Amino acid sequence: MATLALTILSAKPTKAGKYPVFIRISVKNDKEYIKTEYQLDDACQWYEGKVVARNDATMINKRLLFELKKYKDRLQYIDNYEYYSAKQLKAILTQQDKAAPDVRTFNEFMRQRIKEKKEEGKESHAKMLEDTMKVFEAAEGDVPMVLMNHITIEHFDRWMKIHGHTDGGRQIRLSQIKARVNEAIKLGLIRCDKHPFAYTKIPTPEPRELDIPVEAVRKIISTDVSYSRQLDLAKDMFLLSFYLGGMNFADLIQIDFSEKEISYVRQKSSEHKKKNRQITISICPEAATILNKYVKNGYIKFDYKYTVGNLQRYINKCLKLLAKELNIKGSLTYYSARKTFAQFAAEIGIPYPIIEYCLGHSIKTGITINSYVRVKQYQADAAIRRVIDYVNDPEVFKPFIEMRNQMQMMMM
Template identity: 50%
Template sequence: MCFDYSTMATIRLTILSSIKEHDGRLPILVCISQKKERAYIKTEFLLDDIAEFDNGKVAYRKDANVMNRRLEFVFSQYKEKFNSIECIDYFSAIQIKRIIISKERPSHISFLEFWKQRINEIREEGRESYAKMNEETVRVFTNAEGDVPIPAINTLLVEHFKKWMIKKGYANGNIGLRLTHLKARINELIKTGVLKTDVHPFAYTKIPTAEPKECDLSIKEFQKIQKTVVEGKRLNLGRDMFLLSFYLCGINLKDLLSVDLSVDILSFERIKTVHAKTGKSVITFPIHSEAKAIISKYINKRGFLDLGYSYTYSNLQKYINLCMRELKEHLGIKQTLCFYSARKTFAQFASELGIPDGVIDYCLGHSDKNRGIIRYYTKVKQKQAEIAINRVIDYVNNPDKYKDYIEMRADIMMMKG
């Protein structure tokens, strides 16, 4: 049997100088050909000049790649409906067009629109910092990929985004953060059934992790801060906030400012995990006398810290870190000193003292999902946390008492490999 392909129905993209919008722009058309007859369906994509369309694709425009990606998806849905028509050779081009457009129009939901909507929802939940980070990720993603229809999200897109960031010189920590945000939004789409896929878009992409911040102090550096009397508001604030965070198991600044410190037993859930669906945990431990001595200098009538500044949280955070940098220079400390240093140093000392990983993670408020600085998480009781805190504080007050034990433990760990 011999087929005459010139008489078979076809569908393709085209542009005609004779079909224009009121402003003179040219719409890209879906052309349906049947024998010698043609019918056209207008798409939403408009070009300024006929020269911007070449061999079925948009060309010679800055946004050509973005338009082609979206155009390809829209056309694929029209083509799918075209291919599903049975006995198509019996219909004219106009009849084929009517059959196609009589069904539901192609869905080309914007991924960026969805993402921006989620950012608004995150902001309404009070997670301003996370919302801002997502806004930055949207900016980076837009520069790399432009807008894409949700059904077009796949493994190739994710891998291309990662390679683009590597090529642009982004650090591993930055790349990991952007990919984590992207994966979270994709998971939301999959969970709600908006994105249907047999292979997860991140199936072949490994999310890189940042190099650990080298900001934990040695015992000598810690004691410099602990024992030196400093003068001036900035140096004293930097010193007090570092030590207070350390004595409270490396508590984050945002949590420190939001908890009632007038109590003897501190019990709170980290603000970072309040809105999390998994990995939630309440941290409970007694406030040590070392911490109470500092708290008494700043506590207000309601039981919260009052540092005497009316800054926004972001500016206060920057100011405290500035105070700590000045303290570092004043004391001649070589290691990085910032608010996070207290948390990292507490974890390091606790580990050196042989405190079980699960206890350390509990004190820090780490979940099994994040695994924290010290590997895995196991539930522990308040008493175990109290023992851990007392031992760490006793160590920084009397390091010689633990010197032989720490050296012996380090030798044993090294032999274990």
């Protein structure tokens, strides 16, 4: 039978003459010790398992009892713990502290993830997590791990609804919180009979209509806006993304364009636990013409002293000006190029796996055929060429699109 208790080793002071307080693990005649952060000036300050003769004795005793309870709770979750040695139990009980040191609240656990993302250079993801933390703390404050349950999550979601957060905003916040909750459960930091999200459904917002019609893309291509630096930048960045299969801005600025083809892994995909998906495509002539204006030593360079995030915001601002100048209805952003490419590809019958390859999405391997067949570069190149041809001469594709639509209606 294993027991845990607070103790000091009066015969073994530190070199500084201090007496650390330990949690003793006893298994039969075997003993191991977990060192706490507290230490005493004299062995006389310890009596019958408590700190005495100190002004802060009451506070220290409360914290020590909290530490002891933490390890006792962990012990209860170890199956057949009576069969382990004291050394083995110590390794199991302290594993969580090594994985997430000094974490007492869920907020601290989230901040730890934000710090990790910044250290990995993933500033954009870190900023999104920081924004989620601000919303969460405004609603719930600093939440101890023991209170991170379904009641807290339900209240947080209700708070966001009351304060006017959209379904899309709630989806982002709840998904990020849920991902961190799952990590905390995996590490044993959260113990619960019911998952904190057991009664909270993460909303699925209606997809935003960010794609623009083929006539609008043709207008962007054909209109000379060289008289305005802002409009020229907006036109080039929209078309460059479109001609490169809907490439994200974060990827665009980090790719080496010194060769006639490019290979890269979407930065967003690198966050996934599954194997990263590499995209290889040729640079079409239309894209090469634009790249010649911006590429220096293989990489795109802008004559702006903006951060990456601010530069993308500036480009989106310029795209709004372009939409107004060309009388393009709806929302025109850098992301519109990606959405528009995907929409056109689907309309002209490009198989979905090839579209997903161009976009850098992971293929669903749960479908048997996708475990055997993989998309190749020449297929992606052909798909991009076909989408560009569709924009250049949509009338040629019109009979095919109409016939395809009729066949799809017949299959319903």
